[in-house]
Amino acid sequence: MSNAKEILDFKQQLELQDSSFPMLQILDETGNIVDQEGFERAxxxxxxxxxxxxxxxLSRQVDIRCMKLAKQGRMGFFGPTAGQEASQMASAFAFTDEDWLFPGYRDLPQIYSKGWPIWKGLLWSRGHYFGNEYTTDEGAEVKSWFPQIIIGAQYVEAAGVALGLKKRKKDAVAFVYTGDGGSSQGDTYEGINFAAAYKAPMVAFIQNNGFAISTPRNLQTAAEHLAAKGWAAGAPSIVVDGNDAIAMYLASKEARAWAVAGNGPVVIEAITNRLEPHSTAGDDPLRYRTKEDLEAWWQKEPLLRMRKLLTDKGLWDDDKEVAYVAELDARIDADIKKANGVEKQKISNFLKNTLEVPSQVMAEQIQKFESEGK
Known part of the structure; x- marks a missing residue:
């Protein structure tokens, strides 16, 4: 017999939603281990x-240099990543070279972690077609889709590839990223739902970084937790401290194991924060955020926690960091120089790269522009 009073208690349902998603945290905001069992399990x-x-x-240094290039008018479009190093790089650390990455436009660092050269990422931001070549400098394939500009579309693409991996019996998964704003898009739910219905091996990340452009997360949806959207599709869903690299790695590793075993997708909501503008396309975060709010989040950003952990374990110190950052800067300098040296695109290049087989009119236009050296 049903219990009408309990079932129809709508207020209790909202309270249950809040308590159903405890946040996984291994390192607290000061970098101390608060879950030793979880740390060992990682x-x-x-x-x-x-x-x-x-x-x-690497992610932080690329962000710093790209922001400088953008201010100099030498970058093109760039989505800053400062503050999301754990939600991005620690999660990607749990996947293999055979796993397919589906990034959003803020997720270039994860592609770099798979061996994609930084100079190609710079060219992608500048709209150059070399920026859509997913190979290493040595010519090896990088299993990544292009950084998706259409919000949430990468979820549908990831679900399709995940099903293909299942049908081919590959020991691999598709892993995909979007932000809290992307979770409000229909494509995001459709991708999760499709993967869940077909038990396709996909791990879906919602990087809850506080703001979708200028819209704060609390104005986007009444859902207490964005992870709950995965439940609607029948996918196990969890909330993780997205500034805690160890927690992000552990959650990602175990989600991959679940998915590759044939159980279907997992949704991971990472609680993090975007510490810089939404993009270099004219966004001013102080129009919709306070300086105090930003300063508070800078005090609990991911690098501080990991630096403290490694220092306490005797694995890292200031001298090592100074030397490594200098090494990174030299590498980035070389990549910037290489990107700058690539031949500029011509009108004829844009036309040639529009269709695999140009139409008659396009072929005539290509011939015309090439004859003019354009």
Whole structure:
């Protein structure tokens, strides 16, 4: 017999939603381990901890340099990543080279972690077709889709590839990223729903970074937790401290194991924060945020926590960081120089790259512009 009083208690339903998603956290805001069992379960060796932190430093240094290039008018479109190094790089650290990455436009760092050269990322931001070549400098394939500009569309694409991986019996998954704004798009839910219906191996990340352009997360949806949207599709869904690299790695590793075992997708909501403008396209965050709010989030950003952990373990110090940042800067300098040296696109290049087989009119236009050296 049903219990009408309990079932029709709508207020209780809202309260249950809030309590159903405890946040996974291994490192607290000061970098101390608060879940020793979880830390051990992550299984990261000392060398892996250092490698992970170096990946996070790479992301931060690329962000710093790209913001400078943007201010100089030398960049093109760029989505800043400062503050999201754990939600991006620590999660990507849990996947293999055979897993397919589906990034949003703020997720270039994850492609770099798969071996994609930084100079190609710079060219992607500048709209150059070389920026859509997904190979390493040595010519090896980088299993990544292009950074998707259409909000949420990467979820549908990831679900399709995940189904293909399942049908081909590959030991691989598709992993996909969007922001809190992307979770309000129909494509995001459709991708999760499709993957869940077909038990396709997909791990979906919603980086809840506080703001979709200028719209704060609390004005986007009445849902207490964005992870709940995965429940609607029948996918296990969790909330993770997105500024905690160890928690992000652990959640991602176990979500991958679940998905690749044939159980279908997992949705991970990462609670983090975007510390810089939404993009270099004229956004001023102080029009919709306070300086105090930003300063508070800078005090609990991911690099601080990991630096504290590694320092306490005797694995890192200031001298090592200064030397490694100098190494990164030299690498980035070389990539900037290489990107700058690539031949500029001509009108005929844009036409040639529009269709695999140009129409008659386009072929005539290509011939015309080429004859003019354009």
């Amino acid at each position: 299984g990261l060796t000392d060398d892996q901890l250092v490698e992970l932190f170096k990946n996070m430093l």
